[in-house]
Amino acid sequence: MTRISLGIAGSLGPEKAAEIAPYVEAAGFHALWINETQGINALEVAAAVAKETDRLVVATGVIAVDRRPASEILDDLARLEIPAERLVVGIGSGQKREGALARMEQTLADLRAATTARLAVGALGPKMRRLAAEHADAAVLSWLSPEEA
Template sequence: MSTAPVSIGVAGVLGPATIAQIAAAAEQAGLYALWVNDTPGGDALAALHEAARATETLVLGTGVVPLDRRTPDEILIDAAGLPEDRLILGIGSGQASGPVLAAVRNAVDALRERTSAGIVVGALGPKMRTLAVEVGDGMLLNWLPADIAADQAVEAHAVAPGATVALYVRTALDEGGMPRLRAEAERYARFPKYAANFARLGVSADDTVLTPGAEGLAAYRASVDEVVLRAMTASDDAAEYVRFVERAGELAAG
């Protein structure tokens, strides 16, 4: 696998204005894409509208919109006007109950009928990973060491050679971001589905992150089709994220 492009991921709670600044910096730094987590109080699609106005070529993605909070119809309404040629709609099952695989399949089909944007699925277990590449354009992985991400990418490409495998990697590029990185790892290690997955894979959350110096970035770039550095900064000040983006651009170019 060739060296994957590097992107940045941020939380929607930063707000559209701050995310627009980050997007402009990411495009200037030569990063591939901006992914925005859709969270309670943080509307990813609203942020992407501002990011689109601030950029010309940067790919824009939602990482991801949970289907328990927004239906495909609502996603399409909120995405209207975004440049579909550089938009990736990332969706996930969230806390949906019932037949989750069927719900995700139906959502991908509904989106596919009405948009030419890329559609990827946030996937953890093997069934969801297979579904993501069978019906979508690819999958967005999370909390994996490079070797396991590589294995899952190989499996995905065996099912759908043209599918894109992107991977979120929590990253602190200076010591100021380390407290937040540690807290994020501890928080996810307590989530039942992630705790079960870490146990099944025989890894810890700390095995899946990048710390200052970013040793291991090359291995991640060799393992998947796109590496999304989920930015862990000392604060939510826009200047902190711009510095992160500039450093990420240097690492990607180097």
């Protein structure tokens, strides 16, 4: 079975995303991926989408853990009440390179201990791809070059 997902810019905002979400679901898409950039909370957009749909999976691609630690992500999950069975929390290392792998490992462990949502790792380098393969439910490879793949 082939599953096709669609991605949108988180900057579209919760209202616009919620407006288009029923159409995305009706068109048969499996998931709606919402990117997070500085100043945009992809989980807030995902929550708005989830409220307007019945089965569409909502996913973040990806939350930078150097800007938003696991505790903040978990606070958002508790506040927003996104159905865990329809959620994929995508995380990435962000811009800070020093300690990135350890930060990602710890964030994955913290999230895994506190939520049943699926976890995805933005995995461009070989160490992050290994981390995703060993500890996450999915890898986000959207910026991976063909040479690296």
